Amino acid sequence: MHGQINVGAIDYSIMVIYILFVLGIGFFLKRYMKSSKDFLESGRSIPAWITGLAFISTNLGALEVMGMGASGAKYGIATCHFYWVGAIPAMVFLGVFMMPFYYGSKARSVPEYLKLRFNEKTRGFNAISFAVMTIFASGISMYAMAKLMQILLGWDFNFSILMSAIIVLAYTFLGGLTSAIYNEVLQFFLIIAGFVPLVFLGLKDAGGWTGVQERLHAVATAQGFAPNAWTKSWTYMGSAHTNPMGVEWFGLIFGLGFVLSFGYWCTNFLVVQRAMAANSMSAARRTPLIGAIPKMFMPILVILPGMIAVALTYQSGVSGFTLKEADGVINYNNTIPLMLGHYLPSGVLGLGLTALMASFMSGMAGNVTAFNTVWTYDIYQSYIKPGQSDKHYLRMGQIATVFGTVVSMGAAYVAASFNNIMDFLQLIFAFVNAPLFATFLLGMFWKKASGNAAFIGLLSGTLGAAVHHGLTKPGLDAPMIKGGWLSLIHTYPSEMAQNFWTATFAFSICFIVTVLFSFIHKANKTDEELKGLVYSLTPKIKETNVPWYSQPATLGIIVCAAAVVLNLFFW
Amino acid sequence: MQLDIRLPIGLLFSILGVVITVFGFITKGSDIYKSSLNININLWTGICLIVFGGFMLIMAMKAQAKNKTK
Numbered sequence: 001m002h003g004q005i006n007v008g009a010i011d012y013s014i015m016v017i018y019i020l021f022v023l024g025i026g027f028f029l030k031r032y033m034k035s036s037k038d039f040l041e042s043g044r045s046i047p048a049w050i051t052g053l054a055f056i057s058t059n060l061g062a063l064e065v066m067g068m069g070a071s072g073a074k075y076g077i078a079t080c081h082f083y084w085v086g087a088i089p090a091m092v093f094l095g096v097f098m099m100p101f102y103y104g105s106k107a108r109s110v111p112e113y114l115k116l117r118f119n120e121k122t123r124g125f126n127a128i129s130f131a132v133m134t135i136f137a138s139g140i141s142m143y144a145m146a147k148l149m150q151i152l153l154g155w156d157f158n159f160s161i162l163m164s165a166i167i168v169l170a171y172t173f174l175g176g177l178t179s180a181i182y183n184e185v186l187q188f189f190l191i192i193a194g195f196v197p198l199v200f201l202g203l204k205d206a207g208g209w210t211g212v213q214e215r216l217h218a219v220a221t222a223q224g225f226a227p228n229a230w231t232k233s234w235t236y237m238g239s240a241h242t243n244p245m246g247v248e249w250f251g252l253i254f255g256l257g258f259v260l261s262f263g264y265w266c267t268n269f270l271v272v273q274r275a276m277a278a279n280s281m282s283a284a285r286r287t288p289l290i291g292a293i294p295k296m297f298m299p300i301l302v303i304l305p306g307m308i309a310v311a312l313t314y315q316s317g318v319s320g321f322t323l324k325e326a327d328g329v330i331n332y333n334n335t336i337p338l339m340l341g342h343y344l345p346s347g348v349l350g351l352g353l354t355a356l357m358a359s360f361m362s363g364m365a366g367n368v369t370a371f372n373t374v375w376t377y378d379i380y381q382s383y384i385k386p387g388q389s390d391k392h393y394l395r396m397g398q399i400a401t402v403f404g405t406v407v408s409m410g411a412a413y414v415a416a417s418f419n420n421i422m423d424f425l426q427l428i429f430a431f432v433n434a435p436l437f438a439t440f441l442l443g444m445f446w447k448k449a450s451g452n453a454a455f456i457g458l459l460s461g462t463l464g465a466a467v468h469h470g471l472t473k474p475g476l477d478a479p480m481i482k483g484g485w486l487s488l489i490h491t492y493p494s495e496m497a498q499n500f501w502t503a504t505f506a507f508s509i510c511f512i513v514t515v516l517f518s519f520i521h522k523a524n525k526t527d528e529e530l531k532g533l534v535y536s537l538t539p540k541i542k543e544t545n546v547p548w549y550s551q552p553a554t555l556g557i558i559v560c561a562a563a564v565v566l567n568l569f570f571w
Numbered sequence: 572m573q574l575d576i577r578l579p580i581g582l583l584f585s586i587l588g589v590v591i592t593v594f595g596f597i598t599k600g601s602d603i604y605k606s607s608l609n610i611n612i613n614l615w616t617g618i619c620l621i622v623f624g625g626f627m628l629i630m631a632m633k634a635q636a637k638n639k640t641k
Contacts, residue, residue, distance in 0.1 A: 010594050014587060021583045028574055050576055182576050189580060189623075193587075197616050201607055345603040347594045347613035351587065 005152050005341035011350030018190070018354045022171050022361075025182050029175030036393040039176035040373040041108055041277060046178070048283035050185055052290030055091075055274040056298070057184035060191060061141055061363020065302055065356065066148075069339075070332035072299075072306025073323065075244045076216060076230030077570055078237075079306075080299045081252060086261035087295055088563040091288040094266045094275070096556040100541055101444050102276060103284040105532050110269040111378040117443045117533045119451030119524060120382075125458060127378035129432045130269060131371055135404060136425050137270075138367035139411020145360035146412065152337055152353070161412055164357075168364045169405040173398060177277060177373070180365040184274075187358040188294075194348075194355030195301040201343040202308040212304075215311035220244075222314065230307065233570045246494025255500025259507040260430070263437035270370045282546050289555040296562060306335045364408065372400035423481050426499075427469065434503035435461025435510035442514050447534045451524045453517030461510025468505040474498045577631035584624030592617030 033039045071079040107113040111130065115123035146160035171179045206212045216230040229236050229243055236243040237252060247256075265271060265288070275287035310330075313322045323330045323338065340352045376397045385392075418424075439458050442449040470486035474495040478484065483498060492498040531537050548554060595613030598604075604611055 010590070013590065017586060017590070018583070021579060025574075025579055182574075182579070185576055186580060186583065189584065193584070193616070193620060193623075197612050201610070201612065204608055204610075343607055345598075345607050345612060347591050347598070348607075348616050351591065351616065 005337075005349070006346065007153055007349065007353070008346040010347050011353060014347075014350035015354050015357065018358065019167060021186070022167065022183055025186075026171030026174035026179045029179050029182070032178070033174075033176055033394075035390050036376065036397050037390075038178075039394055039397045040369075040376060042177040042181060044277060045279050046181060046277050046283075048278055048286040048290055050181065051274050051278045051283065051287040053188045053294070054181040054184040055271055055287050055291035056295045057188040057191075057359075057362060058180075058271060058274060058366035060188065060298075061359055061366070064298075065191070065359050066144070066333065066336055068299075068302040069306035069309075069336040072303035073310035073330075073335050074306075074332045076220075076307060077233045077303070078243060078245050079303045080233055080566075080570065081256060082261075083296060083299055084233075084563050084566050085253065085257040087265060088292050088559060089257065090261040090265035091292040091295065092556040092559050093262060094272070095285050095288040095292075096552050097535075098266055098440070098444060099275060099285040099288070099552075100281065100538065101533055101535075102272060103278070103281050104538070104541075108276075108377050109373055110267060110272055111374060113533070114439075114443075114454075115378075115382075117525075117530070118439075118449075118454040121455045122439070122451065122458060123378060124383070125455065126436065127374050127382075129428075131374050131379065133425070133429060133432065134270065134367040134371040134374075135407050136411050136415075138364045138371070138404070138408040140415050140425060141360055141363040141367070142408055142412040143415040145357065147416075148337060148356070148360075151334070152341070157416070161409055164361055164364065165405050165409050168361050168368065169402065172365050172368050172372075172405075173401050176397070176401075177273070177369045180362070180369040181274060181277060183358075183365060184362045187355070187362045190351070190355040190358050191301065194352035195305070197348050198339055198343055198352060199301060199304055199308075202305055202312075202339060205343075206308050206312055212308055212311045215314070216307065219310055219314045231570075233567065235571060240493040240497055245496055246492070247497045247500060251497055251500040251504070255504045259434050259437060259503040260500065263433040263435075263503070263507070267433065267436045267440050269374060270366055273370055273373065281541065282552070285552040286550065286555060289552060289559055292559045293562075296559070296566060302336075305339050306332070309335045309339050368401060368404045368408065371404040372397050375400040375404070427481075430499060430502055431462050431465040431469075431506065434465060434506040438507045438510035439514065442511065442518075443534070445535045446515075446518075447527070447530055447536055448518050448523055449514055450518045450521045452521035453514045456517050457510045457514030460513045461506045464509035465502050465506035468502050469498075472498055472501070575631045575634055577627045577634070581624045581627030581629075581631055584620045585628065586624075588617050588620030588622075588624050590617075591620060 037043055068079060068082070102110075102113060105113055105116055107116055111123045111127035114126050142161055142164055145164055146157050149155040149160040150157050171183060175182070203209065203212070206215060213228070213231045217227040220227055220229040223244065225242065225244060226236060237247070237249040240246050240248045275284045278284040278287050309323060323332065323335060337356075340349065344352050376393055380396055381393060435458055438461060439454050443454060467486065469483045471484070471488065472490045472492060473484035473488055474482055474492045474497065476491055482495060492501065527537055591613050595611050595617050598613065599611060
């Protein structure tokens with residue numbers, strides 16, 4: 001693929017201007033970094049619209065931008081379920097119901113909440129698994145970016161790794177979480193600026209949305225599905241065999257919509273940290289709700305290009321570019337870069353590439369800033385050196401930033417030499433995150449859930465996920481890493497179906513075990529200690545200074561209603 | 572707040588907008604627009620960026636003026 005994109009001096013200038021701005025923001029914010037709270041928590045001083053955009057941007061990294069384009073081409077509009085069934089309801093739930101406990105408890109991180117609500121063990125388990133995952137996630141981001149730059153622009157792999165690490169390190173080291181959040185907002189607007197021209201040109205080329213739909217009929221029938229299987233999100237979800245995703249409605253709603261999405265958006269410190277940096281309780285609660293509004297329309301920018309690409313190129317020779325490799329197999333992964341190279345001329349092309357680069361870098365920065373907080377507060381201050389001055393912890397936060405970036409670079413090279421690392425990481429993520437949501441749900445809404453029970457539940461949920469994965473496979477010829485390493489009792493029609501069901505099992509096991517053990521091991525905290533941490537023991541918040549239309553509940557209802565309309569419209 | 576983020580956003584997008592618009596003018600009718608369906612996409616995108624950047628700058632300056640009068 002190398003050489004397909006002609007990058008000119010103008011494109012490089014745009015990249016350089018962007019990088020200068022990123023570093024400039026870091027330098028400007030440096031003077032405000034006086035305490036560990038400023039550095040690791042942004043001093044809780046940021047308005048809701050900024051944290052809201054950062055909330056969705058930190059997730060708008062490599063995986064989303066490249067992955068959703070690929071899925072759009074591979075599965076069509078059903079990919080939107082990740083937004084309209086997955087992310088949106090979870091974000092509303094976080095803002096309306098869970099945020100009061102995160103923000104109000106004065107916990108500085110998600111693991112710290114677990115300590116306050118349950119016990120030290122549960123926190124330690126979560127802190128360590130989270131720290132390891134963030135390092136790998138940021139390393140994989142780095143790897144993906146270096147790989148892309150190598151393919152598209154012919155850059156040296158080592159140079160790309162080093163460059164991205166230095167830039168990210170510079171601005172997170174100087175300006176801490178604030179700097180990361182500001183750059184996420186910058187990235188958000190850059191993605192829009194770079195991708196809107198792409199979608200516009202693609203749509204025009206394909207003859208508008210109706211043109212795309214007509215062309216997708218051929219794509220669907222050629223693969224043995226009903227003609228509109230690529231453009232209807234629910235019609236074919238009755239059975240796993242009638243839609244390209246290979247999932248059925250129950251797995252979709254419970255596995256993706258409930259367990260995986262709520263687990264990700266409500267308990268992952270990476271995103272929750274953005275809301276916790278808000279300047280007030282009401283701003284913190286509005287953060288995910290404000291983020292949900294642009295999030296709903298993200299499919300236009302990230303999924304639609306993939307659908308356009310496959311619509312235009314499935315029958316070869318029509319559009320002058322193709323997703324097919326030399327051997328005739330369709331490679332979905334490079335859909336977005338191919339589209340960028342095909343439609344955008346020098347100038348706007350630079351903007352598009354800068355947007356991609358920005359999304360990779362802020363994906364890394366998000367992980368690094370979440371890592372340094374969990375490391376400093378939940379591991380270092382708790383287990384290694386408690387009781388030091390704040391200056392000491394500020395210094396530790398800065399050292400952790402350097403350390404986290406350097407280890408991420410190592411992880412990037414591990415990823416480069418180990419083919420399946422991405423699959424492996426996603427697996428671990430599903431194992432750890434899915435049961436965690438059950439722990440939080442019980443912790444926040446059932447005061448009898450006890451510390452010991454939570455720890456045992458979390459452990460058995462994680463184990464349960466591993467066992468389920470070991471006993472099932474997506475298709476008979478799937479490799480070991482995809483499952484079936486214990487023995488085989490069930491095969492799923494697709495990886496996605498297996499994933500959703502693994503999550504469902506993990507959640508249910510954690511939930512049931514925690515409830516059972518809560519009756520055996522009685523609660524270890526008094527009602528007084530649990531005030532502000534559990535729903536029934538926390539006084540309802542009255543937000544008298546906020547007009548009714550920007551109350552979290554009102555916003556939540558509006559957002560949910562809009563998501564329902566979108567689902568019905570593309571039913 | 573320490574730094575109004577609308578300021579760097581406004582500056583960045585205005586600068587990028589000017590660069591891309593000027594480039595669009597220079598390359599008017601050039602072959603590079605064959606791939607973009609003969610639309611001078613640089614010109615249009617550039618203008619949109621300038622409008623957005625300008626809007627952000629105005630908002631930032633308004634907020635600053637308001638802060639000063641306080």
